[in-house]
Structures are given as C-alpha cells and as structure tokens.
Amino acid sequence: MQSDLSCFFHPESIAIVGVSRNTTKAGYGILKNVLWTFSNTERIYPINPKATEILGLKVFHSLKDIEENIDLVICFVTPKVIPALLHECNEKGVKGVIIESAGFAEIGEEGKRVQNEISRLGKEFNIRIWGGNCMGTITDELITTFEPITADMRQKGVVSIVGQSGYFSGAVILQMFTERYLGVRTAASIGNRIDVDECDLLEHFMSDYETRVAAFYLEGLKQPRKFLRLAKDFTKTKPLICLLGGQSEVGRKAALSHTSSTAHGSPQLLSNVLKQSKIIQATEFGEFFNIMEAFAKLPLPAGNRLAIVTITGAGGVIGADIAANFNIKIPQLSDVTTKKLQEFFPKWMSPKNPLDSWPAFEIHGLAKALHQIIPTLFESNEIDMILLMIAAMQVAITFDPALINTMKKFNKPIITYIVGDNRIKKEWTTQIRLEGGVVYDDINTAIKVLDHMVRFASSKE
Amino acid sequence: MQSDLSCFFHPESIAIVGVSRNTTKAGYGILKNVLWTFSNTERIYPINPKATEILGLKVFHSLKDIEENIDLVICFVTPKVIPALLHECNEKGVKGVIIESAGFAEIGEEGKRVQNEISRLGKEFNIRIWGGNCMGTITDELITTFEPITADMRQKGVVSIVGQSGYFSGAVILQMFTERYLGVRTAASIGNRIDVDECDLLEHFMSDYETRVAAFYLEGLKQPRKFLRLAKDFTKTKPLICLLGGQSEVGRKAALSHTSSTAHGSPQLLSNVLKQSKIIQATEFGEFFNIMEAFAKLPLPAGNRLAIVTITGAGGVIGADIAANFNIKIPQLSDVTTKKLQEFFPKWMSPKNPLDSWPAFEIHGLAKALHQIIPTLFESNEIDMILLMIAAMQVAITFDPALINTMKKFNKPIITYIVGDNRIKKEWTTQIRLEGGVVYDDINTAIKVLDHMVRFASSKE
Numbered sequence: 064m065q066s067d068l069s070c071f072f073h074p075e076s077i078a079i080v081g082v083s084r085n086t087t088k089a090g091y092g093i094l095k096n097v098l099w100t101f102s103n104t105e106r107i108y109p110i111n112p113k114a115t116e117i118l119g120l121k122v123f124h125s126l127k128d129i130e131e132n133i134d135l136v137i138c139f140v141t142p143k144v145i146p147a148l149l150h151e152c153n154e155k156g157v158k159g160v161i162i163e164s165a166g167f168a169e170i171g172e173e174g175k176r177v178q179n180e181i182s183r184l185g186k187e188f189n190i191r192i193w194g195g196n197c198m199g200t201i202t203d204e205l206i207t208t209f210e211p212i213t214a215d216m217r218q219k220g221v222v223s224i225v226g227q228s229g230y231f232s233g234a235v236i237l238q239m240f241t242e243r244y245l246g247v248r249t250a251a252s253i254g255n256r257i258d259v260d261e262c263d264l265l266e267h268f269m270s271d272y273e274t275r276v277a278a279f280y281l282e283g284l285k286q287p288r289k290f291l292r293l294a295k296d297f298t299k300t301k302p303l304i305c306l307l308g309g310q311s312e313v314g315r316k317a318a319l320s321h322t323s324s325t326a327h328g329s330p331q332l333l334s335n336v337l338k339q340s341k342i343i344q345a346t347e348f349g350e351f352f353n354i355m356e357a358f359a360k361l362p363l364p365a366g367n368r369l370a371i372v373t374i375t376g377a378g379g380v381i382g383a384d385i386a387a388n389f390n391i392k393i394p395q396l397s398d399v400t401t402k403k404l405q406e407f408f409p410k411w412m413s414p415k416n417p418l419d420s421w422p423a424f425e426i427h428g429l430a431k432a433l434h435q436i437i438p439t440l441f442e443s444n445e446i447d448m449i450l451l452m453i454a455a456m457q458v459a460i461t462f463d464p465a466l467i468n469t470m471k472k473f474n475k476p477i478i479t480y481i482v483g484d485n486r487i488k489k490e491w492t493t494q495i496r497l498e499g500g501v502v503y504d505d506i507n508t509a510i511k512v513l514d515h516m517v518r519f520a521s522s523k524e
Numbered sequence: 525m526q527s528d529l530s531c532f533f534h535p536e537s538i539a540i541v542g543v544s545r546n547t548t549k550a551g552y553g554i555l556k557n558v559l560w561t562f563s564n565t566e567r568i569y570p571i572n573p574k575a576t577e578i579l580g581l582k583v584f585h586s587l588k589d590i591e592e593n594i595d596l597v598i599c600f601v602t603p604k605v606i607p608a609l610l611h612e613c614n615e616k617g618v619k620g621v622i623i624e625s626a627g628f629a630e631i632g633e634e635g636k637r638v639q640n641e642i643s644r645l646g647k648e649f650n651i652r653i654w655g656g657n658c659m660g661t662i663t664d665e666l667i668t669t670f671e672p673i674t675a676d677m678r679q680k681g682v683v684s685i686v687g688q689s690g691y692f693s694g695a696v697i698l699q700m701f702t703e704r705y706l707g708v709r710t711a712a713s714i715g716n717r718i719d720v721d722e723c724d725l726l727e728h729f730m731s732d733y734e735t736r737v738a739a740f741y742l743e744g745l746k747q748p749r750k751f752l753r754l755a756k757d758f759t760k761t762k763p764l765i766c767l768l769g770g771q772s773e774v775g776r777k778a779a780l781s782h783t784s785s786t787a788h789g790s791p792q793l794l795s796n797v798l799k800q801s802k803i804i805q806a807t808e809f810g811e812f813f814n815i816m817e818a819f820a821k822l823p824l825p826a827g828n829r830l831a832i833v834t835i836t837g838a839g840g841v842i843g844a845d846i847a848a849n850f851n852i853k854i855p856q857l858s859d860v861t862t863k864k865l866q867e868f869f870p871k872w873m874s875p876k877n878p879l880d881s882w883p884a885f886e887i888h889g890l891a892k893a894l895h896q897i898i899p900t901l902f903e904s905n906e907i908d909m910i911l912l913m914i915a916a917m918q919v920a921i922t923f924d925p926a927l928i929n930t931m932k933k934f935n936k937p938i939i940t941y942i943v944g945d946n947r948i949k950k951e952w953t954t955q956i957r958l959e960g961g962v963v964y965d966d967i968n969t970a971i972k973v974l975d976h977m978v979r980f981a982s983s984k985e
Contacts, residue, residue, distance in 0.1 A: 166872065169837075170872050170873065171872075210917055226838070227838075228836055228837055228838035228841075231836045231837070231838035231839070231943075233915075233917060233944075234836060234915040234916070234917055234943040234944040235943060237916070237917060237944045237945040237946075238943055238944055238945070238946060241945050241946035241947060242946035242949070280838060282838070282841055306842070308838060308841035308842050308845060309841050309845065310845045310848075311844055311845045311847070311848030312848070313844035313847070313848065313854045313878075314840075314841045314842070314843075314844035314845035314848065316844075316876075317837065317840040317841045317844050317876070317878045317880075318837075318841045320837070320880070346842075346845075346846065346968060347842050347846060347966055347967045347968045348838075348839075348842065348943060348966065348967065349965055349966025349967070349968065349969075350966065350968070375689055375692045375695060376630075376689055376692070376778065376779075376781070377687070377688075377689035377692035377741065377743070377769060377809075378692070378809075379775075379778040380689075380743055380769035380770050380775045380778045380779045381767070381769050381775070381807075381808050381809065382775075383772055383774035383775035383777075383778050384769060384770065384771045384772045384775035384807075385807065385808060386772070386774070387771075387772030387773070387774065387775065393774045411627065411632075412631065415777075415778075415781060417774070417778045419778075419781070454694075454695040455695070455698070456671055456694060456695055456698060482692075482695040482696060482699055482809060483694075483695040483698045483699055484698040484699070484702050485698075485699060485702035485703035486702060488699070488703070504810055504965065505808055505809065505810025505811065506808045506809065506810070507807060507808050507810065507811070508810075
C-alpha cells in the first residue's frame with residue numbers, strides 16, 4: 064500500500080487551530096503563510112475562541128462552527144488539548160492533522176503520555192498525524208510553517224527535503240533559498256513522527272516526478288529496514304542524501320530530549336549499513352547543503368576525470384593533493400588537446416592539468432580565455448568535470464556572467480571556487496548561483512562532492 | 525647567526541625597477557603601494573628608461589642615475605635583464621632585492637639557468653634576494669606587492685603569513701582582510717626562494733614580539749631539518765600553521781611547474797614528521813584561514829570541556845556527534861549549574877549540555893538569555909569553551925552586538941555558527957567578525973579548530 068499523503072500536500076480545505084493576532088506568534092505565521100499560498104482562499108478557516116477576525120478572515124470559535132468539510136487541520140496549541148481536538152476532527156471527517164507545537168515525548172513522561180494518546184486516536188479515527196514539534200510543509204501550492212516565508216524566499220526546485228527537527232528544517236530551508244538560490248519541490252519537517260514518518264515521505268517522493276533529489280535529516284530511523292528497502296529502490300534513479308544525527312552517545316542522548324528519537328538500533332551499525340547502500344551520508348549541515356546543491360544543479364559526470372583550471376598555481380597543487388584522497392583522476396592531457404590549448408597560452412608555457420591559466424588570462428582576459436579553455440577541455444573527450452578556481456582581485460580580472468552559459472553548455476559538471484577580495488567574491492558568487500551554478504568556499508568540499516557524484520553516476524549504470 | 529631581513533622590512537630607501545604608467549600593470553601597482561605606505565617618500569626612486577614622471581615622482585633611467593644610497597630594490601622586469609641589474613645593485617651598495625616577476629626555474633631550463641645566475645650573483649655581492657615569482661611583502665610600514673591594496677583593506681594584526689605562491693598569497697591576504705577582518709603583522713610571498721626562504725622568515729617571526737601566530741603555505745621545504753628545528757622552538761610559545769602543497773604525485777608535479785619546488789624529500793615522510801611536531805597542518809585554503817583566524821582572535825582554552833549552546837536541538841545532536849571524533853568532551857553539567865540555568869528556562873525543561881536554548885530565547889529574547897547563559901556556564905568552572913549555534917530567522921530573534929562583549933569578557937573561546945536567512949546571517953557574521961569574534965559556516969570546522977586549540981594549549985604546559 065502506498066502512503067497517501069495527499070491530505071497534507073493537496074488539501075481542498077484547511078482549518079488552523081490556535082491562530083493569533085500577535086504577529087510574532089506561530090499561530091499568526093501559519094495563517095499568513097497559508098493565506099498567500101493556498102489558492103482556495105475561501106476554504107481557509109482560522110480558529111480561535113477569543114477572536115472574530117484575523118488578516119481579513121472570519122475567525123471560528125471551534126471546528127464545530129464550520130459548516131463545510133475540512134481536509135486538513137494545522138494546529139499550534141498546547142499538547143493537552145489535542146486529544147479533544149482529534150475527537151472534533153473525527154466528527155468533521157478531517158483526513159490529516161499537522162501538529163507544530165512542541166511538548167511531547169521530547170519533554171518526558173507527561174508529554175509521552177499525551178503523544179501516545181494522540182497516536183492511538185489517530186489510528187482509531189483514521190486520521191493521519193503529522194508532527195508534533197515540527198514546522199509543517201512547504202510546496203509549490205501550500206506553505207504551512209509558522210516562520211513567515213515571503214515571496215522572494217520561495218523558489219521552485221527539484222529537491223525534496225525532510226527534517227525531523229522543527230527549527231532546523233526552517234533555518235536550513237531559509238538558507239537554501241537565500242544563500243544558494245536553491246528552491247525546493249517539497250520541504251517537510253516531520254518532528255516527533257507521531258504517525259507520518261520518513262518512509263511515508265520517501266515513498267511519496269519516489270512517485271513524484273518533480274522530485275529529482277531527496278535529502279533527509281533524521282535523528283533516528285523509525286523503521287530502519289523499511290527505509291533501507293525503499294532507499295534501495297529510490298537510489299536506482301535518484302540520489303538520496305542523509306544526515307543522521309545521534310550517532311555518538313552524547314548525540315543520541317541529545318536527540319532523545321530533542322525529538323524523542325530512541326535511536327537507530329545500534330547507530331554505528333546503522334551507519335555501516337548505510338555505507339553499503341547507495342545513500343549519500345553527510346556528517347553535518349554545511350556538507351548537507353553542499354551535496355544537495357550540486358546534485359540539484361549540476362549534470363552527473365560521465366566518469367572520474369577532473370581538470371583543474373586555476374588562476375593560481377597553488378590551487379592546482381592543493382586541488383591535486385586533495386583529489387588523491389578520492390577516486391578522482393587528474394589525467395594528463397593528450398598531445399592534441401595540449402596543442403589546442405597552447406593557442407591561448409604564451410609560448411614559454413606548456414599547458415598541463417592542473418592548468419595554471421593565469422598566463423592565458425593575462426593575454427585574453429578571464430572571460431575570453433575561459434570561453435576557449437572550457438570547450439577545448441570538454442570537447443576533447445578526456446575530461447568529465449572541471450574545478451574552476453578564480454581569484455577575486457582588482458588587478459586581475461572582471462567576471463563575465465556569460466561565462467555561466469559556457470559552463471552550462473556542456474552536459475558536464477563545473478564547480479567554482481573563489482578566493483580573494485570578499486566584496487568581489489560575494490558578487491561573483493551570487494551571479495553564478497543565481498544562474499544555477501555551484502560555488503563552494505573550500506576546495507575539499509568541491510572535490511568531495513564531485514566524488515559523491517562520480518560514485519552515484521557509476522552506480523546507476 | 526640570525527637572518528637579517530631588515531633591508532626588506534625596514535629599508536631607508538627604495539628603488540622600483542620596471543615602473544609603469546599603465547594602471548593595470550604590476551609596475552604601477554608596486555609604486556602605488558610603496559608610495560602610500562612608505563613614510564620616507566623622498567627616498568622612493570622609480571626607474572624606467574622611457575619615462576620622466578609617474579604618480580608625481582621623478583623617474584630615473586637607471587640605478588646609476590640616483591645619487592643617494594639604495595637599501596632595497598623591488599623589480600618587475602623580464603628575468604634575463606636581472607643579472608645586469610644585480611651588477612648595478614652591487615655598485616650602489618644595495619642590501620636586498622625583491623624580484624616579483626616570473627619566468628624562472630618554474631618554466632624550465634632557460635629560466636633555471638638565469639635563476640642560478642641570480643643566486644650566484646646575490647651570494648657574490650652579499651645581496652639578499654627575495655622571490656622571484658612572488659608578490660613581495662605587506663607590513664605596517666611598507667607594502668611592496670603589485671596588487672593595489674587600499675587603506676580599507678589594510679588591517680594591523682597579529683598573524684604573520686608566508687606564501688610561496690605569488691598569486692595565492694595576494695588572494696589569501698585580501699580574503700583575510702575583507703572577509704574575516706583579520707589583519708596581518710607581516711604577509712610575505714616568497715615565491716621561488718632564490719635566497720630568502722621559510723627558515724629565514726620563521727626565525728624573523730620568532731624574535732618579533734608582535735607576531736603571535738605564524739602561517740606558512742609552502743610547496744616544499746628548502747631546508748626541512750632546519751625548519752623543523754626552528755619550528756620546535758617556535759611552537760613552544762606561538763602556534764605555527766602549515767599548509768603543505770605537493771603531497772600527492774600530481775600535486776608534486778604541479779608544484780614543480782608552479783614554484784619549481786623539487787619537493788620535500790618524501791612528502792609523505794615529511795607530513796608524518798610534521799604530525800609528530802606541534803605544527804598544525806591544514807589541508808587546504810579554507811581550513812588554513814579558519815585555523816589562523818581562531819588562533820589570532822580567540823584566547824586558548826584551558827581544557828577540552830565544550831558546551832554547545834544551540835537554538836536548534838539538531839545543532840546539539842550533530843555537534844555532539846562531531847565532537848565524538850575529536851578529543852573534545854561535552855560534559856554533563858553539575859546540579860548547581862543546572863539549577864542556575866533552570867532560572868532562565870521554562871519549568872518543563874531541564875537544561876543539559878548540549879543546551880537547546882530555544883525555550884529560553886522564547887521567554888527572554890536571544891540577547892538577554894545569552895547574557896545569562898554564557899556567564900553561568902563559564903563561571904561554573906565546568907566549561908572551557910562554547911560553540912554557539914544561532915539561527916538567522918525573522919520570527920526568531922534579533923542579534924544584539926553587545927553580546928560580543930559578553931562573549932569576550934571571559935578569557936575562554938566562543939565560536940559561533942549561524943544557519944538561516946542569508947541576508948540576516950551575513951549581517952550578523954560581519955558584526956561578530958568586526959568585533960573580533962569568530963564565525964564559521966559549518967560545525968565540523970568549528971569543532972576541528974577548537975580541537976587544534978585544545979591540543980596546542982595542552983602542549984604548551
């Protein structure tokens with residue numbers, strides 16, 4: 064049976080329990096997000112026993128006061144009132160409830176008791192429960208988080224991301240939008256997983272054509288075997304990136320008080336099992352971003368042959384040293400390719416890989432030289448991917464945004480690393496990212512990510 | 525005998541050979557930098573056989589035309605004319621020559637021949653040679669690089685940095701200034717090391733009180749034993765960070781054509797020897813920056829006990845997982861400290877380490893809560909350092925710059941990690957860095973750097 068999460072992703076009507084007129088409160092944020100994203104505006108029902116109108120909408124005192132059917136209830140209320148709310152939901156024929164408020168199993172026995180009660184009622188009433196202690200969902204058609212998301216932060220994308228942590232999910236997604244210009248297909252914060260869990264979502268993404276990359280932050284797998292089985296299918300066609308929190312003893316204890324995750328079985332064992340799967344494991348948030356950004360934006364490499372095109376010889380040296388730690392080759396160039404490259408370089412220099420391109424930049428300027436060097440390398444059929452290292456310095460060069468098109472013309476990945484004046488660096492980074500390119504702040508990340516792509520691409524064959 | 529580099533760092537007169545009126549040329553950049561930084565303006569002598577005045581200064585046709593003594597000659601001219609120039613320098617009693625132009629051993633036999641000739645003449649004439657293929661020096665009193673450095677980029681600091689690569693040195697230093705707000709005591713680009721090498725500079729920094737941290741990028745040690753012997757003394761009191769390029773086979777070959785470094789003996793052997801020393805090894809540029817920034821800005825930790833103060837539970841979980849890979853402890857807090865912290869938290873939550881501080885932020889606001897949490901932790905005598913993870917989100921919090929003073933009041937290191945909305949994140953990062961704080965983009969870096977500091981501090985005892 065496939066998990067049906069359509070009540071969460073495609074509801075026809077939504078009630079929001081615990082709305083607030085106070086703009087700093089979560090109940091206000093949820094309503095605001097739903098209001099500007101949900102196309103069926105007349106089917107949004109704010110609920111608060113003490114209010115009559117919020118954001119121009121009529122406020123109902125309780126679910127019972129609404130005449131129409133309700134598909135989805137989103138609530139931000141104190142846990143102890145939720146069982147009673149579920150009884151009302153049952154009477155109204157509600158299909159799904161998103162609980163964003165906290166105070167469940169993660170805070171101890173009393174919270175655990177109410178969490179179990181909610182779980183039991185959900186099953187009894189056949190209502191799917193999402194959360195609690197979470198931040199809801201972001202999709203093209205609906206945003207249910209309490210953090211205000213504005214139009215300029217919202218970007219359509221190909222990554223579907225799942226976070227078990229409420230706050231983390233929100234912050235990560237904001238950073239994806241505003242720093243990497245990386246939109247999401249779905250962002251799902253699943254919190255304590257009273258009912259809906261990572262397996263439901265992985266199944267959902269598998270059949271979702273628009274999801275091209277899935278990324279999960281989890282503090283424990285609720286159903287490890289099922290997840291691994293689903294992942295095996297998923298990774299036949301799409302990359303799956305996992306950041307698994309709680310692998311250390313202290314981390315596991317912290318996870319327990321955070322999302323009440325009672326661990327992954329033996330975390331070390333699980334990590335080893337993951338290593339044998341095709342799941343790509345990140346170790347922390349920065350790496351998590353970097354890997355998903357590359358898979359979302361870049362084509363997969365056809366092989367492991369890297370050219371390093373650098374403005375500084377030191378970049379080539381360090382890049383080659385780091386590549387030696389991975390399954391990345393930096394091949395010597397053939398005589399034919401060397402001869403073609405020689406045209407853009409001064410006679411005294413024989414082009415090699417890594418390619419110290421400063422002499423060519425000095426003659427032709429950065430943009431013109433790269434417009435020649437990149438096609439020559441890629442058309443040679445000797446190179447599968449390029450690491451481009453440029454220096455942001457006044458004397459040196461000006462960056463030509465048209466370069467990004469040259470970079471995108473070949474179906475081969477290019478990752479850019481920029482060192483230098485931060486003011487210029489920030490500007491170029493933004494230009495490249497806005498156009499769909501990938502820029503990292505360190506060389507190790509660039510090569511490690513390319514290695515992940517090479518391995519995923521070769522396992523697909 | 526101590527190396528006397530005073531002709532490079534404290535000359536009384538400077539001639540610049542190869543000046544240019546073309547503002548994009550290196551010869552123009554060098555003159556401009558010398559002009560605005562060297563206090564003895566009337567003792568600057570631009571030399572160009574075809575010009576009469578540049579930047580308001582009289583231009584001389586050759587060294588011979590200058591009547592006064594010359595301490596330092598900086599040249600950016602084609603290599604083949606340099607031997608003749610050295611003969612002139614000898615006649616004028618010049619003490620040191622900085623050669624910034626390239627085209628020596630790194631380009632092959634012809635370049636090697638002229639490099640050897642220069643080396644021989646330097647010894648014969650007792651003239652110290654700096655470079656070639658380098659970017660010169662930056663100190664408080666003199667800038668000799670060709671990249672234009674403006675006043676807003678120049679910051680006095682405690683790090684003395686040495687780069688063998690010309691371009692790299694310039695770009696790295698620009699990034700230190702403009703991204704990290706990290707000034708330098710000395711920046712030295714030594715290129716091909718025809719004469720002056722890393723040992724001369726390490727000796728120089730050892731006796732330089734104002735140098736508190738030294739950082740070297742090298743593509744080979746010219747005198748490995750001497751360097752290790754000097755490093756042993758140096759690291760008794762000051763941290764020494766090395767990024768050693770050319771440890772892989774491809775990297776070594778690239779280094780050969782970059783700075784003509786003929787390797788470190790066996791690079792792997794050398795790396796192992798370094799591991800047994802107290803030299804801190806970075807693997808690439810980003811890490812190189814991060815380590816030097818922390819040592820320059822933060823006090824050393826007295827022990828290895830870390831508190832993680834986080835706005836998101838996930839941060840604590842991942843932070844604890846990463847710390848488990850290092851010699852960093854995340855101790856449980858005593859009952860007394862827990863009780864003191866409890867005052868700032870809601871009753872339902874028992875404060876632990878990692879400390880998920882969102883509930884306290886919600887009650888008191890971020891700034892007020894941290895003004896209480898940080899002193900409580902540090903005054904407990906149970907914690908040596910803090911990793912502070914905050915989320916840049918609109919709903920959440922506003923950052924209070926006064927917080928940085930609370931962070932600095934205790935003689936214990938705090939490193940900040942920010943996740944979230946890039947616009948807010950950038951603003952906070954800049955505020956914290958400008959005030960001398962340290963912010964990293966990923967948790968792994970933060971903990972790895974703290975581990976370096978713990979190890980250095982404990983080895984000092």
